[in-house]
Amino acid sequence: MRRYKGLTIFSVIVFSFLIIPLVIIVVTAFGTEKTIAFPIKGFTFSWFQVALSSKSFKNAFFLSFKVAMIATLMALLIGIPAAYALSRYSLKGKKLLKSFFLSPTIVPGIVVGYSLFLFIVIKLKMPVFEGLLLGHFLVVLPYVIRVVGGALEQFDFSIEEVAWSLGCNKWLAFFKIVLPNISSGIISSFLLAFINSFNNIPVSMFLTGPGIVTLPNTLMSYVEYNYDPTVSAISVMLMLATIIIMFIVEKTLGISALAK
Amino acid sequence: MKNKIPYLFLLPGIVLLLFFLFLPLVSVLWPTIFPDGLSLSAYIAFFKDEYYMEILMRTMRIAVIATIVCAIMGVPTAYFISRCSKKWKGILIAVSIFPMLTNSVVRSFAWINILGKNGVINKVLLAMGLIKQPVGMLYTEFSVLMGTIYLFLPIMIMTLVGVMDNIDNDLMEAAESLGANKMRSFLKVVLPLSIPGVITGAVLVFTGALTAYTTPQLLGGNKSLVLSTFIYQRAMTLNDWTGAGVIAFVMIVITLVVMKVLNALATRLDRRGENHA
Secondary structure (H helix, E strand, C coil): CCCCHHHHHHHHHHHHHHHHHHHHHHHHCCECCCCCCCCCCCECCHHHHHHHHCHHHHHHHHHHHHHHHHHHHHHHHHHHHHHHHHHHCCCCCHHHHHHHHCHHHCCCHHHHHHHHHHHHHHHCCCCHHHHHHHHHHHHHHHHHHHHHHHHHHHCCHHHHHHHHHCCCCHHHHHHHHHHHHCHHHHHHHHHHHHHHHHHCCHHHHCCCECCECCHHHHHHHHHHHCCCCHHHHHHHHHHHHHHHHHHHHHHHCCHHHHCC | CCCHHHHHHHHHHHHHHHHHHHHHHHHHHHHHHCCCCCCCHHHHHHHHCHHHHHHHHHHHHHHHHHHHHHHHHHHHHHHHHHCCCHHHHHHHHHHHHHHHHCCHHHHHHHHHHHHCCCCHHHHHHHHCCCCCCCCCCCCCHHHHHHHHHHHHHHHHHHHHHHHHHCCCHHHHHHHHHCCCCHHHHHHHHHHHHHHHHHHHHHHHHHHHHHHCCHHHHHHHCCCCCCHHHHHHHHHHHCCCHHHHHHHHHHHHHHHHHHHHHHHHHHHHHHHHHHHHC
């Protein structure tokens, strides 16, 4: 590559802008003072202990994990056949159908949560948890449609037809031929959906109840009323988990699988 | 029989979307248009109220400025990434994706640490003797803007890297061999070719910034409300469900209009490019 000095300097500044704020968090997580201070005066792991022994954070983590897992599996179960139908068959109003399946992206998350709260919790008197689950399902469904749909665009359907002509029935062909060929698309849509559900806040804002507050929402209300390094410690643990996921993805699918 | 299969595959999704997205949405928006008989009074009241307009304008201003700044920062950076060696490219893409996968509470919290009264900037300024009292930078439009730019810059960069990869290096060399300096060939060759990518990125950044909740809540609070935090306040604190419905509708309409207009623009530019080719 030929050198562009100005371009290099500009990019270094941009990357510093992206990284330094997160580095500051990491440093403050190890500070000994009761409020967040940068630079830190002493070094301690005690904020990690505080974070890990907090019951509300632990419960919130398990709730978020459960919601993200169920919502993602629901989205895969419903999204994969839909994406298959949308790319395999020439349907009437295909374009409209596709934008219908992607429509949750047009509705702001806070509105999705608010309307589900009024409809499910207030009107139908259903438990908050169901509403929360549905909200997260709606938000992650477009990821499955888009990413699995993209993988299916690359798939040569004549392979499937060969299987049919050799006497394989359509269901078996779908499971034995189509699914294995789009498996990397399925895995990356699973990861994207899971991460986005796990991180989502606006959808869950209205859908909270006793014992039902997701981890990011717990963290958010903690940040609003406290200024101690517990939050930094939790942030560091979340970032660590993200790095581990990214590392595994890089070794298997390639990192660009997460940039969709 | 043959034609039934695809619809069978689509049916569960259609039913769930109708029942849990569209029906709830209609039940929220309907009372704002038909309180008892067709009436736009709720909307007229919204657009006449100075306080509401201030919030709407602030939201639009933040979304527009954040989009422009992300584009200005993103275009050269994405170009830089696309011209790096394979190893560096991988590293820099990972550095750009990492914030995208980090929780938005964490990313907003980072800016509390930087802009707060006890934050890094105030400490530096105090130590340098430039100020005597810490300056309050949090809960302002500025802090929301900074947080929003920080939130969406990676999306702009990642959208643009794909576009930049397709720009032929020979074009730059040709421009330079014909006498253009580096800056000029960048502005005249790379920039025009990246415009469709910028528009795609702008749609994502603008609609994201318009509807973001976490960052304006943590960095703007009640002092610098935007539409999404205003919905929550209307509905939860004031129990004004019609008001919240009106704001919801306004947000959806703006999102749709911006998407349509910018996508149409991108398509037109693409077609123009094809004609030239």
